[in-house]
Amino acid sequence: MKLKQLEGLLGNLDQFSAPKIELEQYPTGPHxxxxxxxxxxxxFEDVSDKVVADFGCGCGTLGIAAALLGADHxxxxxxxxxxxxxxxxxxEDLELDVNFxxxxxxxxQCRGKIIDTVVMNPPFGTRNKGVDMDFLSVALKVASQxxxxxxxxxxxxxxxKTALREYNAKSAEVLCExxxxxxxxxxxxxxxxxxxxxxLWRFVxxxxxxxxx
Amino acid sequence: xxxxxHNMLSSxxxxxxxxxxxxxxxxxxxxxxxxxNSDFLKNIFSKIEWKPFVEAAKTLxxxxxxxxxxxxxxxxxxxxxxxxxxxxxxIHLEEGALVCPETGRKFPVNKGIPNMLLLExxx
Numbered sequence: 001m002k003l004k005q006l007e008g009l010l011g012n013l014d015q016f017s018a019p020k021i022e023l024e025q026y027p028t029g030p031h032x033x034x035x036x037x038x039x040x041x042x043x044f045e046d047v048s049d050k051v052v053a054d055f056g057c058g059c060g061t062l063g064i065a066a067a068l069l070g071a072d073h074x075x076x077x078x079x080x081x082x083x084x085x086x087x088x089x090x091x092e093d094l095e096l097d098v099n100f101x102x103x104x105x106x107x108x109q110c111r112g113k114i115i116d117t118v119v120m121n122p123p124f125g126t127r128n129k130g131v132d133m134d135f136l137s138v139a140l141k142v143a144s145q146x147x148x149x150x151x152x153x154x155x156x157x158x159x160x161k162t163a164l165r166e167y168n169a170k171s172a173e174v175l176c177e178x179x180x181x182x183x184x185x186x187x188x189x190x191x192x193x194x195x196x197x198x199x200l201w202r203f204v205x206x207x208x209x210x211x212x213x
Numbered sequence: 214x215x216x217x218x219h220n221m222l223s224s225x226x227x228x229x230x231x232x233x234x235x236x237x238x239x240x241x242x243x244x245x246x247x248x249x250n251s252d253f254l255k256n257i258f259s260k261i262e263w264k265p266f267v268e269a270a271k272t273l274x275x276x277x278x279x280x281x282x283x284x285x286x287x288x289x290x291x292x293x294x295x296x297x298x299x300x301x302x303x304i305h306l307e308e309g310a311l312v313c314p315e316t317g318r319k320f321p322v323n324k325g326i327p328n329m330l331l332l333e334x335x336x
Contacts, residue, residue, distance in 0.1 A: 049253050051217070072253045073217050073302065084326055097247055099218045103329040107336060110221045111233055112260045
């Protein structure tokens with residue numbers, strides 16, 4: 001599938017009808033989502049024929065992108081039932097077989113490193129401090145191959161240091177810097193649209209000898 | 214929800230030492246056909262906890278998987294691959310519950326989505 005085609009399909013997905021600020025729900029735009037998954041597939045072969053998990057999937061954009069690019073099994077995890085309902089319908093509209101699980105990522109355990117790749121656009125942790133790093137910590141525990149994630153560019157050094165030293169990542173690399181358009185979704189937003197710089201990261205987890213339950 | 218998802222989920226309630234595997238209560242099961250990818254099946258085979266997988270498939274009404282002596286050599290058999298594929302990826306738990314093996318706490322499954330959220334005193 002071509003990049004433009006992928007972006008087009010993702011652009012048609014339904015997004016949050018009533019986003020919840022406490023969960024920092026911002027839609028992952030089709031531009032960023034398509035580039036993220038396209039890079040994962042075409043530069044690193046981390047998507048097709050793989051098990052891919054989407055952490056904090058919201059309306060399912062990243063997971064659906066993975067399914068469109070040939071992932072064999074996709075699981076979207078989110079804490080919010082309303083988002084999962086939209087995600088479920090988005091996948092169904094495209095006739096994609098995607099599993100969804102309602103769960104708090106911070107309490108999640110996934111046995112046996114069955115998941116190859118985690119893709120995520122975590123809450124940036126502006127409202128709920130540290131939640132983005134909690135997501136990353138769990139992602140690096142459950143993935144066997146790679147973790148793709150978006151983090152604010154202002155946190156670059158911190159993310160790198162924490163991933164390598166505390167979460168035992170084998171490597172942590174910024175693939176590119178992107179502009180994340182945050183549309184005016186919430187009342188506290190004064191400007192019509194804000195553009196923030198985010199890094200697209202690729203982390204490689206350290207392989208474990210024995211899988212734990 | 215596919216049985217592949219079931220094979221990796223566990224109960225993480227505070228105090229539970231082994232929350233895997235979750236027992237299945239099935240109220241509605243659906244089947245959705247997907248193309249078979251032999252390479253994918255061969256790769257994932259060694260990561261599957263076989264006994265819980267066979268039990269789960271039985272609960273959902275599919276009892277054609279071998280229970281014992283499951284060797285990787287089976288993967289050369291097209292017949293085995295077809296059954297493995299079907300049980301792993303085509304049978305879905307649509308309505309029902311997943312039950313914590315230690316506490317009996319039920320995690321409801323609606324529209325194929327298990328609700329694994331924990332209550333405050335379970336974290």
